[in-house]
Structure formats: structure tokens, C-alpha cells
Amino acid sequence: MYGNDFSAPDDAPGGGLLGEVEAAEAALREAAARARRGGPAPDEDLEAYFADVIDADQKIEPRDWMPEAYRKTLIRQIAQHAHSEIIGMQPEGNWISRAPSLKRKAILLAKVQDEAGHGLYLYAAAETLGVSRDELVELLISGRQKYSSIFNYPTLTWADVGAIGWLVDGAAIVNQVPLCRCSYGPYARAMIRVCKEESFHQRQGYEILHTLAHGTPGQKAMAQDAVDRWWYPSLAMFGPPDGDSTHSAQSMAWKIKRFSNDDLRQRFVDMCVQQAEILGLRIPDPDLRWNDERQAYDYTQPDYDELMQVIKGNGPCNRQRMEHRRRAHADGAWVREAAAAYAAKRSANNKEKVAA
Amino acid sequence: MTGSFDFVLSLGDDALIAAQRLGEWTSRAPEMEEDIALANIALDQLGAARLLLTYAGELEGAGRDEDALAFLRDDREFRNCLLVELPNGDFAVTMAKLFFLSAYQLPLYTALAGCADERLAAIGAKARKESAYHLDHAALWVKRLGDGTEESHRRMQAAVDEVWPYTHELFAADPAAPVDPATLRADFDATVSTVLAEATLTRPETGWTPGGGRDGVHTEHVSYLLAEMQVLHRAHPGAKW
Numbered sequence: 001m002y003g004n005d006f007s008a009p010d011d012a013p014g015g016g017l018l019g020e021v022e023a024a025e026a027a028l029r030e031a032a033a034r035a036r037r038g039g040p041a042p043d044e045d046l047e048a049y050f051a052d053v054i055d056a057d058q059k060i061e062p063r064d065w066m067p068e069a070y071r072k073t074l075i076r077q078i079a080q081h082a083h084s085e086i087i088g089m090q091p092e093g094n095w096i097s098r099a100p101s102l103k104r105k106a107i108l109l110a111k112v113q114d115e116a117g118h119g120l121y122l123y124a125a126a127e128t129l130g131v132s133r134d135e136l137v138e139l140l141i142s143g144r145q146k147y148s149s150i151f152n153y154p155t156l157t158w159a160d161v162g163a164i165g166w167l168v169d170g171a172a173i174v175n176q177v178p179l180c181r182c183s184y185g186p187y188a189r190a191m192i193r194v195c196k197e198e199s200f201h202q203r204q205g206y207e208i209l210h211t212l213a214h215g216t217p218g219q220k221a222m223a224q225d226a227v228d229r230w231w232y233p234s235l236a237m238f239g240p241p242d243g244d245s246t247h248s249a250q251s252m253a254w255k256i257k258r259f260s261n262d263d264l265r266q267r268f269v270d271m272c273v274q275q276a277e278i279l280g281l282r283i284p285d286p287d288l289r290w291n292d293e294r295q296a297y298d299y300t301q302p303d304y305d306e307l308m309q310v311i312k313g314n315g316p317c318n319r320q321r322m323e324h325r326r327r328a329h330a331d332g333a334w335v336r337e338a339a340a341a342y343a344a345k346r347s348a349n350n351k352e353k354v355a356a
Numbered sequence: 357m358t359g360s361f362d363f364v365l366s367l368g369d370d371a372l373i374a375a376q377r378l379g380e381w382t383s384r385a386p387e388m389e390e391d392i393a394l395a396n397i398a399l400d401q402l403g404a405a406r407l408l409l410t411y412a413g414e415l416e417g418a419g420r421d422e423d424a425l426a427f428l429r430d431d432r433e434f435r436n437c438l439l440v441e442l443p444n445g446d447f448a449v450t451m452a453k454l455f456f457l458s459a460y461q462l463p464l465y466t467a468l469a470g471c472a473d474e475r476l477a478a479i480g481a482k483a484r485k486e487s488a489y490h491l492d493h494a495a496l497w498v499k500r501l502g503d504g505t506e507e508s509h510r511r512m513q514a515a516v517d518e519v520w521p522y523t524h525e526l527f528a529a530d531p532a533a534p535v536d537p538a539t540l541r542a543d544f545d546a547t548v549s550t551v552l553a554e555a556t557l558t559r560p561e562t563g564w565t566p567g568g569g570r571d572g573v574h575t576e577h578v579s580y581l582l583a584e585m586q587v588l589h590r591a592h593p594g595a596k597w
């Protein structure tokens with residue numbers, strides 16, 4: 001389901017995407033089994049060897065030679081992805097204390113915890129490219145690297161937790177499923193793990209909205225309001241339209257990116273329409289309709305001027321999110337120093353013992 | 357003095373309020389790994405709270421489920437100890453609270469695992485494994501902070517001093533309860549002495565011993581905590597979530 005053919009609707013959201021993650025995982029195993037060439041011959045051109053590995057759909061591994069620009073592109077992309085996971089904990093974390101039932105509280109706590117885990121795997125994947133997590137955290141804190149703009153919108157009601165799961169995790173999966181086949185091995189492997197968990201998040205979000213949409217009139221209105229507010233920002237998660245996207249062509253050639261922003265956005269819209277019908281919620285787009293010729297839905301583009309403003313730092317919550325992260329980091333400094341001092345004392349003691 | 361309902365309710369409330377406080381750390385911990393660890397512990401406490409409150413509701417027999425007990429009681433009806441409702445403070449205060457709580461919960465759940473009530477025994481058997489992890493985690497931080505830098509030592513000692521008075525309430529004798537809390541004191545004292553000594557910290561003298569939580573007489577903090585926790589549930593009476 002939701003394969004490249006976009007055929008029948010699926011009432012188990014995320015199910016089809018999970019299938020694709022599993023297919024990517026199988027492909028990864030298969031590529032690993034088809035033993036790579038044993039490395040470049042002594043007189044072989046490294047660039048040609050790199051191109052060969054990419055052409056053969058095999059994985060570049062940390063020890064391999066790679067073009068500097070490939071390394072830089074990956075570091076930037078993986079780091080921004082990691083930062084997004086960490087900042088993304090805030091909008092949903094905002095509702096942990098007020099979750100309306102103990103079961104929902106537990107699910108939400110576990111979800112936000114998963115996002116921290118995603119941040120960790122991704123920082124670890126970036127570290128294989130020769131940069132440290134501390135350096136990357138510093139780049140986030142000083143505002144020199146970005147995170148996904150979607151997290152600069154506020155979570156105003158409980159239904160926003162559902163809308164984020166359904167739409168934001170849903171868009172993240174559509175974006176990330178192709179990354180499970182990315183040419184850089186550690187990133188592809190991290191994405192497989194992340195996508196599996198994201199697909200649970202999407203189901204949980206969908207389930208929250210489903211319950212609200214079939215609840216009291218007040219709950220239903222809350223659900224519709226959340227979808228109204230999160231729909232266009234979610235569409236903007238796929239980035240600017242293809243004509244304006246700067247990094248795409250090179251990333252496609254390197255098999256870091258495999259589909260264009262607009263292709264992925266279309267895929268997301270087509271997936272959501274069916275699910276919205278089952279939910280009984282309206283997608284806030286009067287021009288949304290099936291186009292028989294294209295075999296896809298026509299839809300209204302998000303407001304890219306607004307996206308540019310949010311990227312520049314002028315979204316509703318940019319300042320708040322950054323301030324929160326900076327404060328947590330600064331408030332924890334004495335704890336991290338203490339842990340380092342304690343570990344240093346321990347290892348000094350152990351050395352003494354070994355020497356004696 | 358307590359029947360089974362009150363006893364189970366008080367343990368469920370301890371776990372619930374502890375989870376609520378630990379959950380406040382999410383996205384604020386000193387390290388990403390610690391964010392995950394605190395969420396784990398919060399999830400364990402919440403899981404135990406749900407089992408205990410569900411069982412309390414059955415013992416009461418008035419049709420209250422875990423959510424009715426968590427969201428529809430007022431602060432005077434909560435039976436948790438004061439220790440868990442204290443604000444998080446800095447990381448040292450949070451670790452002092454967790455350390456004392458888990459040093460009490462571990463022998464408590466261990467004793468429950470062997471008690472005659474099968475339901476409580478099953479809950480105790482599950483929860484004691486989790487408590488052992490909580491205790492290890494908190495004890496390690498107490499040692500790291502106590503024997504880390506000058507600043508961390510000062511903060512950790514201050515935290516221990518601040519929280520210590522609230523531990524006495526945990527061991528008030530209750531011979532009628534399935535496990536008399538007074539019988540857990542020796543175990544608790546032994547754990548605390550060992551860890552504090554290793555952490556180069558001083559165990560405070562016992563002077564002031566605040567209590568009242570088990571009778572529903574709380575600190576001023578609890579009403580704010582409940583206002584936040586219950587606000588959404590109460591705003592939609594009868595709704596399903």
C-alpha cells in the first residue's frame with residue numbers, strides 16, 4: 001500500500017509505509033551480502049571507485065574515501081535531522097503533564113522518549129563522518145544549524161498531539177522512507193530504525209484523532225481545528241517547490257535523496273486524503289480534488305513565504321524553542337562537569353590500583 | 357488503621373505523583389541519555405500507578421477506574437507521601453528525591469511480592485525489578501554529584517538536607533497493612549548510609565519530620581500539580597480519550 005502506484009486506500013495508516021521500510025531493510029541486507037568490491041585497486045582512481053559503489057546501489061561506509069562535498073552534505077543533513085528530533089520533543093512534551101488519561105500519558109511519554117532516541121542514533125550516524133556530537137549541539141545552540149520548521153508551531157490543544165502524530169510524523173515518514181535506501185550506510189541503517197518507530201507514532205496520532213472525531217462535539221471541533229492548523233505547515237515540511245530547491249540535483253546523483261520535494265509532497269497528500277475520510281475530518285483545502293489524468297490529487301500549495309519567514313526565525317515559537325534548548329543545556333552544564341570529574345577520579349583510582 | 361483500599365491507593369498515588377514530576381524533565385535533562393532514562397523511570401512509575409489504582413478501584417467496589425481515581429479526586433483525597441509532590445528543584449534535588457523514593461520502594465515491592473494478596477504480589481514482583489534499576493540509577497548520580505566537582509558536591513549535599521526530613525513519613529507504622537512500612541526502615545537506612553558514604557555526603561540529623569500525606573494533608577504544591585494534571589480531563593466530563 002502507498003507504494004509507487006498509489007492504488008487502493010488503506011485503513012491502517014502507516015501500514016504500507018512500514019512495508020516499504022521492511023523492503024528497504026531487506027535490500028540493505030541483500031546489498032551487504034552481494035559483497036562489495038574489495039576496495040579500490042592500488043592505482044585506481046578513488047573518485048571512480050566511489051562512483052562505482054553508488055552506481056551499484058551499494059553502501060558507502062565510514063572508512064571509505066568520499067568526496068568532501070558528499071561528506072559535508074551528509075553531515076549537514078543528518079545533523080539537521082538529529083536537531084529536529086531533539087527540538088521536536090518540545091511541542092509534544094508540552095502535553096505530557098496534561099494528557100487526558102493515564103494511558104495517553106504513557107503513550108505520549110514513550111513517544112517523546114523515542115524522539116530523544118532518534119536524535120541519539122542520528123548524532124551517532126553523523127559522528128561516523130568525523131564530527132562530534134558536542135560540535136553539532138553547539139551548532140544548534142548557536143543557531144548556525146537549523147531544525148525542521150514544523151516545530152516552530154505551537155501545540156495549543158490536546159488534539160494537536162494527534163495532528164502531529166498523524167500529519168507531522170506521517171510527513172516525516174514519507175520523507176524518510178526513501179532515506180532508508182540512502183547511499184551512506186550508517187544513515188540508511190539509522191533511518192530504518194527511526195522509520196519503524198515513526199510509523200507507530202503516526203498510528204497513535206491517527207488513533208487520537210479518530211477517538212476525538214468520534215467523541216463529543218467539543219472533541220470533534222478540537223480535532224478539526226488541529227487539522228486546520230497543521231495541514232499546510234505539514235505540506236511545507238517537504239521543502240520549497242522543486243524549481244527553488246538548491247541542494248536537490250547533486251543529492252539525487254549521490255543517492256542521498258531519491259525523490260523530489262514535490263513528488264514526496266504529492267505522495268503525502270494522496271495518502272492523507274483517504275485517511276481523513278475515514279477519520280471524518282476535513283482537509284482544509286477547497287481545491288483538493290482527484291485528477292484522473294495525473295492519477296493524483298490536485299491540491300493547494302502551502303504558503304512558501306510563510307515557510308521562508310519561519311526558516312528565518314520568525315515563526316510563532318522559534319525563539320521559545322531555542323531558548324528552551326539553550327536553557328536545558330546551560331542548566332545541565334554543572335551536572336555534565338560533575339559526571340566527567342567523577343569519571344576522571346575513577347579512572348585515576350583504577351590506574352593506581354593496576355600500578356600497585 | 358488502613359484497609360487494603362487505602363494502602364493500595366497510597367502506593368498508587370506515590371507512583372502517579374512521582375511519574376508526574378519526573379515527566380516534567382522531558383526535553384530538559386542535562387544530557388540526552390538522561391532525558392531517556394528519566395522518561396523510562398517516569399514510565400515505570402506510571403505503569404505501577406495504573407496497576408495499583410486499577411486494583412484500588414476494584415477493592416473499593418464503587419466503579420472507579422484508574423482515570424476516575426487519578427483525574428476526579430481533589431487534593432485532600434490524594435494519599436501520596438509528601439516526598440513525591442515536592443517540586444523537582446535542580447537535578448540534585450530530583451536525584452535525592454528519586455534515591456530516597458526508590459530506596460523505600462525496592463524493599464516495599466519486594467515484601468509485597470511475597471504477600472498473601474495475589475494481585476499485590478504480582479504487582480510487587482514486577483515493580484521491584486524496576487525499582488532496583490531506579491535505585492541504581494539514582495545512587496550512581498548521588499555518587500557522581502557528591503564526589504564530582506565542588507559545585508556538584510555542594511548542590512547534592514543541599515539537596516539531601518532539603519529532602520531528608522520528608523523520608524520519615526514513609527515509615528510510619530501501620531501494622532494492619534499488607535506490609536507494615538515500619539519494617540522497611542532498616543533496609544532503607546542501610547542503603548542510604550552506604551551510598552551517602554561513598555558519595556562523600558553527610559547523612560543529616562533527624563529533626564523536623566513533616567508528614568500528613570497519607571491522611572490527605574499535603575504541601576501547597578500538590579494542588580497546583582493536580583490542577584495541571586487534571587485540567588483537560590475535567591474540562592470534558594464523561595468524554596472518552
Ligand SMILES: [Fe+2]
Pocket residue numbers: 085114115118194198
Ligand atoms: Fe522521530
Ligand SMILES: [Fe+2]
Pocket residue numbers: 115169197198201
Ligand atoms: Fe516521531
